[in-house]
Each structure stands twice: as structure tokens, then as C-alpha cells.
Amino acid sequence: MLVKTYCSAVFGISATSITVEVNVTTGVQYFIVGLPDSAVKESIQRIESAIVSIGFHMPRQKIVVNLAPADIKKEGSVYDLAIAIGIMAASNQIPTVQLHEYIILGELALDGKLHTVKGVLPIAMQAKQDGFKRIILPIENTEEAAIVEGLEVYGASTLEEAVKFLIGSHEIEQTVINVQKKFEFKLNGYDLDFADVKGQENIKRALEIAAPGGHNVILIGPPGAGKTMLAKRLPTILPPLTLDESLETTKIHSVSGHLPNSSSLMTIRPFRSPHHTISDVALVGGGNTPQPGEISLAHNGVLFLDELPEFKRSVLEVMRQPLESRSITISRARFSVDYPASFMLIAAMNPCPCGFFNHPFRNCVCGSFAVQKYISKISGPLLDRIDIHIEVTPVEFGELTEERASERSEEIRERVIKARKIQERRFKQFPLIHSNAQMRAKNIQEICQLQEEGKLLLKRAMEKLNLSARAYDRILKVARTIADLEGSLDIKNEHLAEAIHFRNLDREDWTG
Incomplete structure (x- = not known):
């Protein structure tokens, strides 16, 4: 008997x-066809147990x-439940009524328990688009x-x-959530705040400029100056995710298996901070079975690369x-996969191997040649793609002990949101900008x-x-963002001068 169930890849x-087409006929042995990988082929053992x-019983016949479609490679254990129900229906152990209305997915344990699977959000979205009414x-x-x-879940x-549940002898309560309410409830779930940072007002200013414009930033300074502390607080001043951005970000984390068990929807911007030993495949994505890399997991959020010169140059x-196109294409012989990668890059580095070049209190022991060699680990084309270069100096004792409260992230965020809204209106006719x-x-x-003076x-x-x-081009973009923060229609000379100031590594005398 031939029975069809439905799953998703x-x-x-x-x-x-x-x-999932299952046919139980006279004969012996089990066959799974349609380009299955090893995990799918092995599923027959899990299903039988x-x-x-x-x-119930496993038919001792030819299965x-x-x-289908047979030309698409099938990977993973998501098909277990659909195949098991198909076998039971094809052997007349359960009725086949309404199976065509369901997308069925889940990994089976040997005792019949169901384990979680990856990529549920894009599967559910596609199920609705294809006209399915329910999903198990x-x-x-x-x-x-x-x-x-x-979609009934x-x-x-x-x-x-x-x-x-399928044969009608057991009721399962339909899962229903209020997406808008859930989205708004968790929208500002940050534990960090710019109010925690003492001093460093010029760095806060640079990050406030970077946030509305989506500019990439590199922070150069000695150990302990606060580079990492500042970078980790950047998401707290970024504009909140829109619902569309949230869904797109959730899809990426769902497919990669990085979606937290306690969360069904990403409501805050991701912050990814890979170690400098990361490989190029782990950073941009790929592998034998292509998976999103760190740049895609940071989509709509921040990618923080600490100790930038310690990363391999190839990485x-x-x-x-991807910094230019804001997407990455992973190509293989038979197929290619596109992953979005629109992120803000925040990089941090020491100015030299010892870390104390240009330090106000400690002497650098490296020499100008060693400093230049260390800086040159970062290629010119990569530095060109970073809009804001800012030098971070150590915080003095007086600033550390100052009792005056620093400005909170919430206050900075309000200005950032206003500037971003100006840009939204400006680029309304450009859907990709x-x-x-x-x-x-x-x-x-x-x-x-610019005016002639500019x-x-x-x-x-x-x-x-x-x-x-x-x-x-980068200077003009940053100057435009500074003007937006001030609500100015024109780019003034002071906006342009401040943008030029944020090109520290371009100064000829920076490395002595």
C-alpha cells in the first residue's frame, strides 16, 4: 500500500x-531513496525500535x-517521525485520513521519544506558503x-x-502565541549599560555615531583601556529590531541550532565575539554540509573581533x-547557498606587540618598525572598509572615582533612533538600503x-x-550620520572635520 506524508528540508x-512516499509490498528488506545522507539511511533502525x-509492529515486508523531490539531498534526522507514521499507515496500522494536511517532523529516540530539530521557523513559514494547515x-x-x-501547531x-492524536484517540492542545506581545515584552533585555563606563566620552561619541549609521569601527588602545567593555555595550544603543528583522535573525539561529531553548524569537540584536583562533569557514560559513558562519549569526547585530591582529590573515x-555586499554565497559543485550577513563590525586591537605604544604613562619597548609591522597585519583594503578608527586611551584615576553618573544607554538610544528614522525616510525608495x-x-x-569650503x-x-x-566615501557617510544626529539637512564643516578625525590609522605620523 502506498501512503504519502509530508516533511521539510x-x-x-x-x-x-x-x-515522503512509503510503499509496503511483498518481499523483504528496507530501502530509503531520494538522495538521503547517512543520518537519513540510519533512521530505519531508530524507527523500527x-x-x-x-x-505496534514493523512490517516484515519490502518497504x-x-x-521527493529526489534530486535534492536530504540531511539530518528531521524525517524520522514522517517516515515512521508513513510506514504505520502503509501497513494499515493507522488510518491515512488527513495526513495530506500535516507537515510532520521530529527525530525519534529508540524508546519513541521525540527530540528537537533545527530550522523549525523556516519550515513552518514554507508549510504555510505551500498550503498546509497543520504541523506536528x-x-x-x-x-x-x-x-x-x-498554521495550527x-x-x-x-x-x-x-x-x-492522528487517529483521534488523544487530544493535543494547539500551541498559540501572541507574536507582537512576545516580541515587545523581550525587546530591551540587556543587562549592560553605558552608564557603567567611566570616562571615555570620545569613544562613546564615536559609538553613538556608528550606531545609527551602521558604521564599522576599530578601537586601538592599550590593555585595560576599556575596548571590550565599550564594544559589548554597543547593542544597547542600537535601534530595536523590527519584527521582520527579528524573524530573519531567528531563522538564521534556528537553522544553525543556536536558538536558545528558552526563546522562540530573537528580540534583541545578536552580539557575536569569536575567538581569534577561528577558521575562515567558521567565520563566513560553509563546510561539507553548509552552515551559517559567525558573520551570518551576527546579521542585524554586532560582530566583535577582539585582538584583531591575532586572527589569521586569511580569516x-x-x-x-561580505562587508561590502552584506551577504555571503557558499558555492559547491552541485548547489550554492546564500546567507545574509548585514552586521556592524567592531574590532579591537593593541597598538603594538607590547600594547603600550602612545601610552601616556608607560613606555613602549617595541620600536617604530615593530609597531608598523604589527599594524600591517591588518591589510589596507580591510581597514578601508572600516569607517571609524578611534584611539582609546586609559582612564585616569579621577574619572574612575568620579561619582557623577554617566549617560545611560537608554538616553543615547533615543538620539540614535531619531537619526535612524531620518535615514529610513531618506532611503524609503531604496529597499536594500x-x-x-x-x-x-x-x-x-x-x-x-558639500559646500565649497567642505x-x-x-x-x-x-x-x-x-x-x-x-x-x-567612508568619510562622507560618517559626516552624513553626524549631521543626521544633529538633525541638520546639510553636511557642515564641523561634521566633516569630526568624520576626518575618525580616521586615526590613516595619519602618517600615527606609528611614529
Whole structure:
């Protein structure tokens, strides 16, 4: 008897509905076809044990399972539950009524328990798009699937519970959540605050400029100056995620298996801080079974690279293209996968091997050649893609002990949100541009026009600092953001001068 159930496969951050065709006929042996990987082939052993453990029997006949479309590779254990129910229905142990209305997914344990699976949100979104009315999945994944409105979500903890629900002898309560309420409730779940940072007002100013414009930043300073402390607090002043951004970010974390068990929806901007021993594949994504890398996990959030010169040069260079295109394409012989990678890069580094070059109180023992060699570990093309270079100096004792309260993140965030709203109105007709940092050359010419005095100021800076054309564009973008923070329609000379000031590493005399 031939029976069809339905599951789903995830590719990149999108899903494709899979038809699980099960045919039980005269003969012996089990076959799974349709480009299954090892995990799918091994599922027949888990399925047999799970079926027997709940009091049903595994047919001692020829069983052919086809996963269609057959030209798409099937990976993982997500198909276990759909195959098990298909086998039981094809052997006349359970009725086949209404199976065509369900997407069924879940990994089976040998005793019939259901384990969680990855990529539930894109699966649920695709199920609704393909016209399915209901979805059965492990109970731990129900809230994630219930984010999709218009799809009935039922969570089961065991194979037996799922089977009894399908045959009508057991009721499972439908999982329903108020997405908007859940989204708004967790919108500001930060434990850190800029009020914790003593001094460093110029660095706070630089980060306040970076936040609305989405600009990349590099912080250069000695150990203990507060670079990491400041970087970790950057998400607290970024504009809140929109619901669309939240769903897109959740999809990436769901597919990669990084979505916290306690959360079905990402409501705060991600902050990723990989160690400097990371490989290039782990950073940008890929592998034999392509998975999102750190740059995609930081999508709509912040990627923090501490001790930047300690990263392998090959790792840093693979970021150059994603920093421009804000996406990464992982190509294989038979297919390619696109992952979004629109993130703010915050990098931190010491100014020299000993860490005390330009320190106001301690002497550097490296020498100018060692300093230059250390700085040169960061390539020019990569530095060109970083809009703001800022030197971090140690905080003096008087500032550390000062009782005057620092400005809270909430206050800074209000100014950032106002500036971002100006940009939203400006780029309303450009769906792929959301902030000043994403402007293309044509947008810069139209939006960042300068007066004659401003052009002369920028010309002198370009000649003195020997800036590239890309650095020229970066200065204009940063100046535009500074003007937005002040609510100014035009880029004034003071805006331009401050933007030029944030190109520390371009100064000829910086390394002595």
C-alpha cells in the first residue's frame, strides 16, 4: 500500500517541502531513496525500535521510502517521525485520513521519544506558503513554529502521542502565541549599560555615531583601556529590531541550532565575539554540509573581533566581500547557498606587540618598525572598509572615582533612533538600503553634497593622509550620520572635520 506524508528540508535559511512516499509490498528488506545522507539511511533502525516500543509492529515486508523531490539531498534526522507514521499507515496500522494536511517532523529516540530539530521557523513559514494547515513536531519546538500565523501547531513528546492524536484517540492542545506581545515584552533585555563606563566620552561619541549609521569601527588602545567593555555595550544603543528583522535573525539561529531553548524569537540584536583562533569557514560559513558562519549569526547585530591582529590573515581577508555586499554565497559543485550577513563590525586591537605604544604613562619597548609591522597585519583594503578608527586611551584615576553618573544607554538610544528614522525616510525608495553605511556611490553623490569650503577641507585631508577613494566615501557617510544626529539637512564643516578625525590609522605620523 502506498501512503504519502509530508516533511521539510532546509537549505540556507529557506525550506522546501518534502513528500515522503512509503510503499509496503511483498518481499523483504528496507530501502530509503531520494538522495538521503547517512543520518537519513540510519533512521530505519531508530524507527523500527520506536514503533515496536509503543506496541505496534514493523512490517516484515519490502518497504520502499522515497523522499521527493529526489534530486535534492536530504540531511539530518528531521524525517524520522514522517517516515515512521508513513510506514504505520502503509501497513494499515493507522488510518491515512488527513495526513495530506500535516507537515510532520521530529527525530525519534529508540524508546519513541521525540527530540528537537533545527530550522523549525523556516519550515513552518514554507508549510504555510505551500498550503498546509497543520504541523506536528517535538513539543520543545512548538513556540518557534507558532510564530507563523495561520498554521495550527501541535507538539508531541513521543511517537505514541503523535499517533494517537492522528487517529483521534488523544487530544493535543494547539500551541498559540501572541507574536507582537512576545516580541515587545523581550525587546530591551540587556543587562549592560553605558552608564557603567567611566570616562571615555570620545569613544562613546564615536559609538553613538556608528550606531545609527551602521558604521564599522576599530578601537586601538592599550590593555585595560576599556575596548571590550565599550564594544559589548554597543547593542544597547542600537535601534530595536523590527519584527521582520527579528524573524530573519531567528531563522538564521534556528537553522544553525543556536536558538536558545528558552526563546522562540530573537528580540534583541545578536552580539557575536569569536575567538581569534577561528577558521575562515567558521567565520563566513560553509563546510561539507553548509552552515551559517559567525558573520551570518551576527546579521542585524554586532560582530566583535577582539585582538584583531591575532586572527589569521586569511580569516580576515574573507570578510572583505561580505562587508561590502552584506551577504555571503557558499558555492559547491552541485548547489550554492546564500546567507545574509548585514552586521556592524567592531574590532579591537593593541597598538603594538607590547600594547603600550602612545601610552601616556608607560613606555613602549617595541620600536617604530615593530609597531608598523604589527599594524600591517591588518591589510589596507580591510581597514578601508572600516569607517571609524578611534584611539582609546586609559582612564585616569579621577574619572574612575568620579561619582557623577554617566549617560545611560537608554538616553543615547533615543538620539540614535531619531537619526535612524531620518535615514529610513531618506532611503524609503531604496529597499536594500537602511542606513548611511549601506549607501552606494550614486547615493553618496546625491545625498552627501558639500559646500565649497567642505570640498577644500576634504581635499586637504585626502592629500595629507593619502586616503583612498573608498576612504573618501567612508568619510562622507560618517559626516552624513553626524549631521543626521544633529538633525541638520546639510553636511557642515564641523561634521566633516569630526568624520576626518575618525580616521586615526590613516595619519602618517600615527606609528611614529
